Amino acid sequence: MQDEALKVLKQYFGYDGFRKGQDEIISNLLAGRDTVGIMPTGGGKSICYQIPALLLPGTTLVISPLISLMKDQVDALADVGIAATFINSSLSFNEGRNRLAAAASGKYKLVYIAPERLELPDFLQALQRMDVSLVAVDEAHCISQWGHDFRPSYRKIEAMLAHFPKRPVVAALTATATPRVTADICRLLQIPQNQVIATGFARDNLFFQVIRGQNPDAFLTDYLRKNRDQPGIIYAATRKDVDRLCSQLAKAGFSAGKYHAGLSEKERVDNQERFIYDDVSVLVATNAFGMGINKSNVRFVIHYSLPRNIEAYYQEAGRAGRDGEKSDCILLFSPQDIRLQKFFIDQSDMDEALKKEEYHKLDQMIGYCHTESCLQGYILRYFGEEDPEPCHHCGNCLDTREKSDVTVAAQKVLSCVKRMRERYGKLMVAKVLAGASDQKILSFRLDRLPTYGLMKDQTQKQIADFIDFLTGEQYLELRGGAYPTLALATRAVAVLKGEERVFKKGAVHAVQLEVHSELFERLKQVRKELAQKEYVPPYIIFSDQSLREMSARLPSTDRDFLMIKGVGQQKLEKYGLAFMEAIAAYEAAATSEEG
Structure with missing residues (x-):
């Protein structure tokens, strides 16, 4: 069965081999074993049920949390010739x-x-008329109240499975499950703990950084x-921040759209589609966008505001670099x-129990913002991985900034x-420190x-x-409600007494993501024109x-084009000529310039 799975993978999806964990999950499902699959975002979870769907008899039912995701998945499957x-x-x-009715007749x-x-x-009665051999539960962490996106309707899945004359095989897939949530998924879907396949949470193409x-x-x-014109998402905590x-950004000349629950449904859909279709490069959004x-x-993915917990942060940040290319995740x-x-x-x-849990998760999120150790390692430990190695490519691992002694300035502020x-x-x-003389300062x-005017320079x-x-x-710490006041934190006392020195690193400067070749940019234009037609x-x-x-290997024949990662037979027939003609035109122009 493994050879057939590899053949289907190449024919429809254009890949020569499975990613880590995919083959094991697929083998389990084809052998009729219910399986929980935990793989990082961009790790290829959908392949884990799409390949078995093509090899098993009947229909695969996919339970998915968002309308936009369903449409995306169905469009992508149609594009490679899958019903x-x-x-x-x-x-x-x-x-x-x-x-x-069409599904019941076996059309899909x-x-x-x-x-x-x-x-x-x-709907449950209609399902009984379908020949369902596999049920795939996407974003399976939604089934657990201890997860970060609990959806009560997910609790109906087990009852639905009991409606079928013969219980289908179940695949439960997620990218963000702590050990506690994983155990919950197994319990609620009656899947043995020894049928959990976790490939690890590390995303080696992502560069994590905290700016504080x-x-x-x-x-x-x-x-x-x-990084003008690079596609990206900026998350903010409130609608007001998103609007501002x-x-x-628009006033500064950037191509930006917005997404939050205060917009009409039409505005949200339009802005999301403009982003997805590359008509705007940046989308500013609350966490209402994206799952x-x-x-x-x-x-x-830039978080302008602190996320509520590590699970939410990793899921949102993980929307960067799903294609495996290097991408930034900055908080x-x-x-x-x-x-x-x-x-x-x-x-x-x-x-109260859930609130207590959420406070604990928030403390762990705050800890991430202050840690000086490897950022990816901090996240992996949160998800239950023991003693992960430093990633050597996050903002903390690569931080070489010099520290300067700012103790005297700190003492002035604290005092x-x-x-x-x-x-x-x-x-x-x-x-007060700057020596301002406005009415409020004078009246109080x-x-x-x-300390008045101590830092007037x-x-x-x-x-x-x-x-x-x-x-x-x-x-220092913030106290109070809408207008917080500053108060000394515990560690300030030693600084004021001269027992501890304060060091500050230089400012972090933004860096440019990789610049693509001229040919790559031309191929992007060809891709966009084809996308608009379809x-x-x-x-x-x-x-x-x-x-x-393509821009590195310059394919010029059907055989060469099929060797490109992501090119299957269907895509070769639909798009191969357009891209090979663009490559040939680029090469001809380059040759004539050299001549």
């Missing part, structure tokens, strides 16, 4: 009924459904300027974000906060403090940025990885 469809709330009643090898369908008795104690807007603008950032987004050429840490996340937890309707009786916020402290008699903004650094390094996202035609290989 698939989806049934969800985007269809009219008649269209949904027609597709269900894969049928994608939303978990909420399982709550409809008529710096102005986030300045870093963001610098980064986007150096998107407007700010299951299949866009493979996202080159960076811009601001201490005030901690208060916002605590507010979200407090205002939720979770029971000022103490003299102001820990009753004021960052801006007022900065004004803050100009009479011994610096601007208020420079002082405020330094206060952010001291807060980020936990010498009304599909460009990455469904070919991934950036395939285009890079």
Whole structure:
């Protein structure tokens, strides 16, 4: 059966071999064994059920959480000649009924459904008329209340399985499951723990970095300027931040769209499609955007705000580099974000046990922002991997910045906060230290403090940025509600007494992602034109990885073109000529220039 699986992989998907874990999961499913597969985002989870779907009799039912993901998957399967469809709330009643009838007659090898369908008795009855040999549960962590995206409808899956005359084989797949969530998936779907296949969570093509104690807007603008036109996602915690950032980027001349729950459904869909179809390069979004987004050429994910936990962060960051190309995952840490996340937890309707768990997860997220050890190693330990080796390619592993002694400046700030009786916020402290003489300072008699004007050689903004650094390094802490005040943290005492010195590294500067060749850019244009004709996202035609290989190997025959990773027979017949003609034209132009 393994040889047949490899043959199908090459014929339809254009790959010569399976990635780590894929062959084991596929072998298990073909042998009739229920399996939990835990693989990193971009690790090829969909192949794990799509190959068995083509080799098993009957139909494979795929339970998927998002409408956009279903459409993406079905478009991609249709593009390689595989019969698939989806049934969800985007269809009219008649269209949904027609597709269900066609599925019952065996027209489709894969049928994608939303978990909420399982709550409809008529739908469950219709499923019994289908010859379902495999049920694939995508984003399987949604079944557990201890996961970060719990969806109650996922709990209906086990009851649905009992409706079939013969229980189908079950594949439960996810990229973000802690040991506790994995055990929950096994218990709720009745899958033995020894049938869990975990390939590890490491993503070696991703560059993780935390920026703290710096102005986030300045870093963001610098980064986007150096990586203009590269596709990327910027996550912010609130709709207000999304609106402000998107407007700010548009004014600076960047091609940006936005996505959050406050927009109309039409606006959200339009903006998402403009991003997926490469019509805008940057999407600024809340976490309402993204689960299951299949866009493979996202080159960076920047978190402008602190995520609520490591699972959510790794899933969102993991939307970068799904094609295996090098990509950036950057978190811009601001201490005030901690208060916002605590507010979200407090205002939720979770029971006290779950709130306590969420607070614990938030503490681990904050720990990630402050660790000086390997960032990828920190994430891997969170997901249960013991003693992971340093990755040698994250922001901490590669950090060679010199440290400078800023103890005296720190003592001035800490002393000022103490003299102001820990009753004021960052801006007022900065004004006092800078020697400002506005009405508020004078009316509160803050100009009479011994620390007034102690840092008048610096601007208020420079002082405020330094206060952010001291807060980020936990010498200061924020207290209070909407307008937080600064207070001394425990470790500030030793600094004020002269028992501990404070060191600050230089600012982190944004770097440019890899520059592509002229031919690669031409092939991207060919891809976009073909995508527009077929009304599909460009990455469904070919991934950036395939285009890079074409621009390096310059295929000129059908045989050469089939050797490119991601090219199967169907794609050769549909697109081979267009790309080989573009390559030949480029070579001819280059030869004539040399002549």
